Amino acid sequence: MPDEPPIVIHDTASGELRELMAGDDGSVGIYACGPTVYNRIHIGNARPFVVFSWLKRFLDARGLTPTLVVNVTDVNDKIYAAAAQQGIPSTELAEAMTAHYIADTDALGLGRPDHEPLATETIDGIISLIAALIERGAAYAVDGDVYFRVRADDRYGSLSHRDVEQMSQGEDDDLVGTGRKDDPLDFALWKAQKDGEDTAWDAPWGRGRPGWHIECSAMAEELLGVGFQIHGGGSDLVFPHHENEAAQTRCARGAELAQIWMHNGMLEMRSAGGASEKMAKSVGNVTLLPDAIAEHGRDALLLFFATGHYRQPLVYARETVAAAAARLARIAELGRSLADGPSPEALRPHRDAFFAALASDFNTAQALEALAAWVREARALDGPGRDDLVAMLSIFGLENVLEAGAEPEAADLELLTAREAARAAKDWAEADRLRGALAERGWQVRDGADGAELVPLR
Numbered sequence: 001m002p003d004e005p006p007i008v009i010h011d012t013a014s015g016e017l018r019e020l021m022a023g024d025d026g027s028v029g030i031y032a033c034g035p036t037v038y039n040r041i042h043i044g045n046a047r048p049f050v051v052f053s054w055l056k057r058f059l060d061a062r063g064l065t066p067t068l069v070v071n072v073t074d075v076n077d078k079i080y081a082a083a084a085q086q087g088i089p090s091t092e093l094a095e096a097m098t099a100h101y102i103a104d105t106d107a108l109g110l111g112r113p114d115h116e117p118l119a120t121e122t123i124d125g126i127i128s129l130i131a132a133l134i135e136r137g138a139a140y141a142v143d144g145d146v147y148f149r150v151r152a153d154d155r156y157g158s159l160s161h162r163d164v165e166q167m168s169q170g171e172d173d174d175l176v177g178t179g180r181k182d183d184p185l186d187f188a189l190w191k192a193q194k195d196g197e198d199t200a201w202d203a204p205w206g207r208g209r210p211g212w213h214i215e216c217s218a219m220a221e222e223l224l225g226v227g228f229q230i231h232g233g234g235s236d237l238v239f240p241h242h243e244n245e246a247a248q249t250r251c252a253r254g255a256e257l258a259q260i261w262m263h264n265g266m267l268e269m270r271s272a273g274g275a276s277e278k279m280a281k282s283v284g285n286v287t288l289l290p291d292a293i294a295e296h297g298r299d300a301l302l303l304f305f306a307t308g309h310y311r312q313p314l315v316y317a318r319e320t321v322a323a324a325a326a327r328l329a330r331i332a333e334l335g336r337s338l339a340d341g342p343s344p345e346a347l348r349p350h351r352d353a354f355f356a357a358l359a360s361d362f363n364t365a366q367a368l369e370a371l372a373a374w375v376r377e378a379r380a381l382d383g384p385g386r387d388d389l390v391a392m393l394s395i396f397g398l399e400n401v402l403e404a405g406a407e408p409e410a411a412d413l414e415l416l417t418a419r420e421a422a423r424a425a426k427d428w429a430e431a432d433r434l435r436g437a438l439a440e441r442g443w444q445v446r447d448g449a450d451g452a453e454l455v456p457l458r
Ligand SMILES: [Zn+2]
Pocket: 033, 034, 216, 241
């Protein structure tokens, strides 16, 4: 459609709205940082998964060809520590938590990203990127460790807008004063294997494993090249993670990793005192994603995410999700009363306003206002087609709410029974697998006081 507005997105690096410049073939590369798999993901961790899955759907709807990459960090200090605590190999913990993550996000019914690389499967790319940095004098090896020389990058700090002199990497505090690093600002690209670490790989500078930041630079480059369109993630990753990713690629390749750095705000919990606080394991206020889906249902939860601008904090509370559920119920009720087929021209401005809001820094909250206006006017017109409504809801993966009362088949009920049996036997991995299988068949499992029931996903 020639009259569509350009797509602009807020870029953390420039602090400005920047126009999305797709490749000549319409391709748009998106890399969003995924989970570190040492425990189950909470609903705050789900926000970037939802935002970037929706962005991909929107770009698809605009006729572009997005490729979404969401990595899995499966080698990390946190994984070693959690595995040691449980007395199991770190690979076993990482594999189990990766399976949980896949099943938990499958239940959102938004599909999978195009690529979900594992850090442990990208070791060759990581080693060659580190080698390039050493060759260019931007990194140095010390007794099996390799550190990035922050002062080799004259643009360091330009993403997070921090003064180099005021920074601390917040890692390796035990190294302070040992003279191991040339500069306290430098951070690890490769860490020599330590006692108690049960995974390691051979590298020219010694046996060990990669640091977190270099993993993402390597995985992004391997799948999207350098200079792809959008690098995303939670705003808590801007420093040091993304600042370091940007610096590594700049120094190794002489080019910027991504054109636009897009960051989502944090999900907040309302504390007993009524104030909001960031949802974090360290605060102890987390709600796991599967628990949130079980409590509110997948549909209400998705609409709740759309009620806030992605860059703003969003308060997760019973009332805010209930308000979203009520909004969705009104849309669904109207939508089910409409006939299939094209919507009347009179509704077109609202539909256009919906997509224009998404083109303008992916403003889902404003888009929902346009959707509400469409619904109000459609009700007044009494009886038009619902094509526009399907087009709008499908961006959020919510077109399913227009289909009334589909019934599960015998095979679905068998899977549900098998899942109940697995849960009773405390075989959580099998229960997760079966929940994933049901999600693939279009069913969400909702656990209630009277047992589990199946609710259509789409
Ligand atoms: Zn990352």
